[in-house]
Amino acid sequence: MIFKIDHSSPIPLHAQVEELLRSLIELPEYKNGGFLPKEVDLAKKLGISRNTLRQASNKLEYEGLLIRKKGVGTKVAQKQVTTHLNEWHSFTQEMNDKGVAFTNVSLHTEWVKADKKIASFFEISPETSILKLSRLRGDDDGPFVFFESYFHPKIGLTGNEDFSRPLYEILEKDFHVIPSFSNERLKARLASEITSKRLKIAKGDPVLIRERFVSDPGNRPLEYNKGFYIAERFTYTISIKR
Amino acid sequence: MIFKIDHSSPIPLHAQVEELLRSLIELPEYKNGGFLPKEVDLAKKLGISRNTLRQASNKLEYEGLLIRKKGVGTKVAQKQVTTHLNEWHSFTQEMNDKGVAFTNVSLHTEWVKADKKIASFFEISPETSILKLSRLRGDDDGPFVFFESYFHPKIGLTGNEDFSRPLYEILEKDFHVIPSFSNERLKARLASEITSKRLKIAKGDPVLIRERFVSDPGNRPLEYNKGFYIAERFTYTISIKR
DNA sequence: AACATGCAAATGTATTAACAATTTAAGTTT
DNA sequence: AAACTTAAATTGTTAATACATTTGCATGTT
The missing domain is CATH 3.40.1410.10 (Chorismate lyase-like)
Incomplete structure (x- = not known):
């Protein structure tokens, strides 16, 4: 995984990070309830401040894609909407x-x-x-x-x-x-x-x-x-x- | 309107502010499209930092209750006209x-x-x-x-x-x-x-x-x-x- | 084995600060 | 009068920092 955060881009960092996270949580290592790297590390790795990272992950959490737990970490929520949705509708x-x-x-x-x-x-x-x-x-x-x-x-x-x-x-x-x-x-x-x-x-x-x-x-x-x-x-x- | 933000309360400031905003936007002066006080002033008035205020208003904006516009201000969203039918009830x-x-x-x-x-x-x-x-x-x-x-x-x-x-x-x-x-x-x-x-x-x-x-x-x-x-x-x- | 204690790890909360971007309005020039 | 320029107002972005709170684990005690 290549992290491409561009500090000179007109796109805000938090928006870039948000997109990055969205693809990140699709990776097999995180997909099903896997824990993301801790905030401090991930922010440092991306070369951004922890605040900016949280700005992005807040949104994903609000959407229910991430589950954060104080003292524990941030993990990817399980999501398989389509299967059972289809089941009910069919x-x-x-x-x-x-x-x-x-x-x-x-x-x-x-x-x-x-x-x-x-x-x-x-x-x-x-x-x-x-x-x-x-x-x-x-x-x-x-x-x-x-x-x-x-x-x-x-x-x-x-x-x-x-x-x-x-x-x-x-x-x-x-x-x-x-x-x-x-x-x-x-x-x-x-x-x-x-x-x-x-x-x-x-x-x-x-x-x-x-x-x-x-x-x-x-x-x-x-x-x-x-x-x-x-x-x-x-x-x-x-x-x-x- | 009495602003009761309690810095010593166990309830986080942003949560208190969020509740405050929710009641604030019900007031007739703001209700339908009225502009809230600008962030800097409101934060000062509440005795909190601008970031904390934004943490609260972010949520309301996400819920569609507030509409913020860069360079303009933050206004209360117009009440949505209910087009859908009340077809099911508790x-x-x-x-x-x-x-x-x-x-x-x-x-x-x-x-x-x-x-x-x-x-x-x-x-x-x-x-x-x-x-x-x-x-x-x-x-x-x-x-x-x-x-x-x-x-x-x-x-x-x-x-x-x-x-x-x-x-x-x-x-x-x-x-x-x-x-x-x-x-x-x-x-x-x-x-x-x-x-x-x-x-x-x-x-x-x-x-x-x-x-x-x-x-x-x-x-x-x-x-x-x-x-x-x-x-x-x-x-x-x-x-x-x- | 069961319980209590304490420490480390991770996210949560909050502040201060500085600058960027956008919009509106006022002022200036043509 | 129209077009351009400038400035002020306001939200948007980002960072650095400090401390609080919760959780889980390791350790020690009974």
């Missing part, structure tokens, strides 16, 4: 891209009468016929979620659409409605007889139930969706900004 | 919004070693001591959620804070950290022995587990939070805009 994105990462184990459509809850959300009378789409979805290890979707009659779905395509693509491209708002409710329950059979789990195994109330940009109701997830195989992940 | 706020009167059934703090998962999120070494806050919360019908919170050591919590106050109020007002981002994971499990005892439910009853990874506006990790909810008594609701 499933959310899969969820958001509806249908992309899953296979449809089975698929079924029928016309049913709207129940009270759905009629209320759709703002229609309870006797109205609506399209119900049932899907069992999973991956190589078998099914892990059972979905029931109900669609507002105004959309114009017939039930003969190719539902192996992503649902929202069908809605947007073929029917020109844009799912924009989703109100979600999550709860946990024990699997009922019928649910356990569908998901091939034991009756009484925990199931995560997600209801979605989906609306368009004008806040008009489009879809009511209920999903039954095998709890052991599902983690719901969200990123929220305040 | 538990206290959540419950208050819903009108649920809850109580802290029990509350306990202790210092523990960070485990691998937390250390990774906090970007600290696994041996580091961190503050753990355990809370059992409920209402008239008994407890319905057990929380475990772990806090980044950088925040400076001692464990002696009054945790009957809203947590995020403590963090923001007393420790000047702003929880801004939350990464959440939800899953459902059957209650373990210990969990069932805490929540006074039968072992094997379904439990909704919510993990939160909370960060500040600079994406620096602040808190890891894990909550065990009695599934029957809890529904998680969220509105998402695409």
